[in-house]
Amino acid sequence: MAFLLERLKRFKQYLIYIPQVLELIWQAAHYWMAGWCILLIIQGLLPAASIFLSRALVDSLVSAAGQGMAWESLRPVMIPGIAMVGVLLAGELLGSLTTWVRTSQAELVQDYISGLVHQQSIVIDFACYESPEYSDRLERAREGASRQSLSLLESLGSLLQSTITLGAIAAILLTYGPWLPLLLVISALPALAIGLQLNMEQYQWSQRTTSDRRRLSYYEYLLTSNWTAAELRLFSWGEHFASAYQRLRRRLRREHMQLIRRQTLSRLLASAIALLLSGLAVVWMAQQLLLGLLTIGDLALFYQAFSRGQSIIKSFLSNLEEIYRNSLFISNLLEFLALKPEVIDPPNPKALPSPLQHAIEFNQVSFAYPGSDQKTLSNFSLMIPAGKITAIVGDNGAGKSTLIKLLCRFYDPTQGSIQLDGIDLRQFSTSELRRAITVLFQSPMAYYVTAGENIALGDSNTTFSQQELVKAAQGAGIHPKIMGLPQEYESQLGKWFSGGTDLSGGEWQKLSLARAFIRQAQFIILDEPTSAMDPWAEHEWLSRFRKMAYRRTALVITHRFTLARQADLIYVMKAGKIVESGNHDELLRQRGLYAQSWLAQTGELKVKV
Structure with missing residues (x-):
């Protein structure tokens, strides 16, 4: 019990992020979120309605057995039967509708959170980009930022739906004895404690290996980038970096598989405990049936209620684990978004001398x-x-x-x-x-857009005429080269996209000079x-x-x-x-x-x- 309390205490620490995530999602797609919540509540009640109707349907079938096909004997069966069909059809309809709402919501949330990450990446201090610690933090924030947020929302929604269904099923089981709902809950506690611990281990491993996974991405870049292709071949570095990649990958794979093995064994133990406790309920039910204290309809209801209840408990616990796990990772995103730049404007900026x-x-x-x-x-x-x-x-x-x-x-x-x-x-x-200020940096960037767009990037807030682009290109000495391209100033540059033309190092530098000069900075x-x-x-x-x-x-x-x-x-x-x-x-x-x-x-x- 102390172990479970400790896990729950840690779980509570990360619940503080849930309101912030819900606020983000509400800002991104509030109408879709509201509709989604309504659908979840209705869907949460449908399983209990189906279980409740099953008893009436089975009892009416037992009563009608052997009485022929007369309307008087079929009528008691038709009402619960039609109601059951209605519940099943409603479940299918609402399931499809929920998928549509969830997909629409996911698209909006993904765009919104990506926009927040991009904006934060722009405004944060330049010093951050020269810090390996910041690079790790950015990688963690970017690592499925929108996916983790949506997964957290999905888990919360499923938790809401499971809670409603579980509450309704518990109300049904209470009529057979207050210890039955309690038994369902007790059978779930080992899985809850184990799940919280395993998710913490998964999170800690992910945090610990962020730099290693960034290094893997770097090795992969070296092995596949056109920027490194020439030296890789000339100096035969391919095998060296491929081996370094595989060595690091083997270590991470070994650690991850050990983690998965431990998770699998722990979950098997939790499942065995839950199965043992559910066996007690089955034995009690069989005893009540043999004593004649329950009808066949009661048996059908109990079997469905207890079976569905266990399934809902598993789903409930799974959702709690997912909420915990996603909250751990979401904390990276929210901490990244909370970073404040240190190079900031004064309260009352002075006018810049011009000229x-x-x-x-x-x-x-x-x-x-x-x-x-x-x-x-x-x-x-x-x-x-x-x-x-x-x-x-x-x-x-x-x-x-x-x-x-x-x-x-x-x-x-x-x-x-x-x-x-x-x-x-x-x-x-x-x-x-x-x-x-306009700057030509020591290692200017090669932007894979058209030649004209490359120059116009010198001032993205200004629309330049063709004459202005040509003048800047002439001043930098790149105009003759551009005029020799297939579509002149409309030519795609770089080899990343179809039809692109690459430039030499000196030509890229001249293009960067044109970009610097077209910006009318003093x-x-x-x-x-x-x-x-x-x-x-x-x-x-x-x-x-x-x-x-x-x-x-x-x-x-x-x-x-x-x-x-x-x-x-x-x-x-x-x-x-x-x-x-x-x-x-x-x-x-x-x-x-x-x-x-x-x-x-x-x-x-x-x-x-």
């Missing part, structure tokens, strides 16, 4: 990524003058890409401030700030914008770069000194610090890191810094 008059300034900024004690930036200061092109060069790991994340307010500084015309970034609306940030271009394409693009950045504040992060040379101001960054600054000529005269790297890149000095 920028003076500069963007980093003032004594220190920053360490969440979960790390090592500072990427420490007391870092930098000025990006308005309307000018500023370049930052430096070795890998110097913190250059971190500057982009801070400027876009993906993160806030640990210490210090970043200011636009003397106003801290945290004083602006985050959405307004980001609308004023701040342009380019992270290694020519890294995938050949020297001829780079030279051609550089000749247009100043025109594209005219009157806009541009920040260029690059290893290419031929690109940095185009800037009005160049910063040399090393280990999170600015070590040199000036224009190209000034830095050459300083004969420091920049001068050495410039000479090395242009072949005048065979030195690698």
